[in-house]
Amino acid sequence: xxxxxxxxxxxxxEGRAANLPCNHSTxxxxxxxxxxxxxxxxxxxxxxxxxxxxxxNEMASLIITEDRKSSTLIxxxxxxxxxxxxYCIVRxxxxxxxxxxxxxxxxxxxxx
Amino acid sequence: GAVVSQxxxxxxxxxxxxxxxxxxxxxxxxxxxxxxxxxxxxSLMLMATSNExxxxxxxxxxxxxxxxxxxxxxxxxxLTVTSAHPEDSSFYICSARSGTGVNExxxxxxxxxxxx
Numbered sequence: 001x002x003x004x005x006x007x008x009x010x011x012x013x014e015g016r017a018a019n020l021p022c023n024h025s026t027x028x029x030x031x032x033x034x035x036x037x038x039x040x041x042x043x044x045x046x047x048x049x050x051x052x053x054x055x056x057n058e059m060a061s062l063i064i065t066e067d068r069k070s071s072t073l074i075x076x077x078x079x080x081x082x083x084x085x086x087y088c089i090v091r092x093x094x095x096x097x098x099x100x101x102x103x104x105x106x107x108x109x110x111x112x
Numbered sequence: 113g114a115v116v117s118q119x120x121x122x123x124x125x126x127x128x129x130x131x132x133x134x135x136x137x138x139x140x141x142x143x144x145x146x147x148x149x150x151x152x153x154x155s156l157m158l159m160a161t162s163n164e165x166x167x168x169x170x171x172x173x174x175x176x177x178x179x180x181x182x183x184x185x186x187x188x189x190x191l192t193v194t195s196a197h198p199e200d201s202s203f204y205i206c207s208a209r210s211g212t213g214v215n216e217x218x219x220x221x222x223x224x225x226x227x228x
Contacts, residue, residue, distance in 0.1 A: 036219075041222070042221055042222060043118075043205045043207075043219035045219070046217070046218065046219075087155075099161055099217075100146075101158065102156040102157075103155060104155055
């Protein structure tokens, strides 16, 4: 699976949008971009995934560049409960045995 | 989303004893389950992958005789840490997937193991 690069940490003001970038310049055509987050002492939580098109759900929006070499996770109105480590992962989705490989992630701190 | 549970959520044991951690998929059948380990301030590291009814595949550096994995049914996998030592103290997280296709991988809440 392609490697991802994320900033180690970011701060965001409560109520503002949090934009978390991820570089995946070696992504291949059949790899999806997944985002998970891990709140302290909990298991990772699925947020969103996408292939080419931008995606939106009740938690976040995922913006993927046209060349697919980078993406941005957007939390439109960050709250204190969004403080967590956010992981960007690329993976071929059609192989059920293909596990998720976690990098360092971005530690997002939402401040009042 | 689908729910994965782990039991116990935390455990403290003496050095030399064995500890079993259960992972259950509550509302779906998990053909594949994964076990991760996470040390403080570090990312998750995959330990092993198990498919229902077959032997687990361990990552390099993970001792299969020390970390026994059983995936006896489509909803249950167990990880047994045998002859635990203080260096095995960690946060153990299981994850489950169902079938094939574009789908999410669901994670349990984790088990905090402390070996005295």
